[in-house]
Amino acid sequence: MPKQLIANRLKNAMGLHTPTVGMITISSAIDRRMRALQLDDCAQYLVNLDNDPGEMQKLIEAVIIPETWFFRDAIAYKKLLEYLRTRQSAVYKSQLRILSIPCSTGEEPYSIAMLLADNGFEVGTYRIDAVDISEKLIQKAKLGSYGKHSFRAEDLSFVDRHFTRYEDKFMLSDAVKAQVNFHHANLLDADFLPGYDIYDVIFCRNLLIYFDGPTQARVFSVLARLLKNDGILILGHAETSQRSAGLFETASNLGPYINRKASKTPAIPRASDKAGPISNKNAALADKQVPAELPESGLDSPLEKAFALANEGRVEEAIELGLACVQHDRFSSRAHYLLGLLYDISADTSKADDYLKKALYLDPNNIEALIHLSLMAEQRGDSDDSERLRNRAERVQNRNRLS
């Protein structure tokens, strides 16, 4: 019971939704904090939490999921470039402002900085701000030293251009580091980044998936305040702006997880506004969109194209390309994962199950495949299997956090 009360405190402080994140993750964070304080009574820890103003931050540090890597979901960066090029002349008139929230250990904002540097954007014509609730992650980001776990993109050609290797680490160049301003802040705080219409582009990826509907609505109202009217909001590939209470709409010419402020913006919802629960599962993929033109770019690969097609709702074409990818590289866990998603959307659950299991066989740490299999198990009413898979995903996440 005290653990549930602590989970409620965490939700109020940072938005974390227990059923989504899993009580095991929250419980093991509480256990770590109790060990650090040499407490064996959870009720006593709750008293500490309520009386020590610094303890909540320490609990937050213990519970956060910092999973990130350079050029994660390469298509998002391609879309960013596509958008910036359409307004390059405007960019040079006023400084382009980009926000990465949450930035975790910095791989996302530094990827943006490398992308701009590699594509001829002059220093001084843009400013990149990066924010995260974790002080520790922000400190790590400022150091700019990364292990191999941060390099999971298919195209790693940026490494030679921007990193120096020392021992088993890679050190980011000072030139790239200088382009990102890091801040420690909680997006749900009432005084979070005061001001209006500041940013041309906001990256807010892989945060909403941990929040329930009302908390997502709060996040969208903050982002709507900070984004310029003609700016874009880039979400993660499993996230949509459906819970934005009409503040955002999909930018159909750019792809479903790229959003713009709605043309007729309704009143910004209050934090207390109620919204029902949302299942993020496949929401972005299921959205049928007008296909976007994909420009030539170094970030292109058949698999990323297949993801892009899937995100544009072109399911059959995505399956065709995904199958070609699997034929070309039968050991690609990510390609099998994509086919699993696509067959699930096409209501072929048996094939979906096969491909997702194969994705896991090829990479037992494929968290996305684990989570999707868990959701499918939940849908067919097999809650034991669903929980087993979710716990496995959590263990992988915890291991990643420690490595």
Ligand SMILES: C[S@@+](CC[C@H](N)C(=O)[O-])C[C@H]1O[C@@H](n2cnc3c(N)ncnc32)[C@H](O)[C@@H]1O
């Ligand atoms: C999975 S990472 C996402 C990083 C990056 N955007 C990406 O997609 O690779 C989630 C991050 O959200 C941060 N976070 C969680 N709640 C937050 C909040 N209320 N305000 C700011 N950051 C938050 C965590 O500290 C963690 O670093």
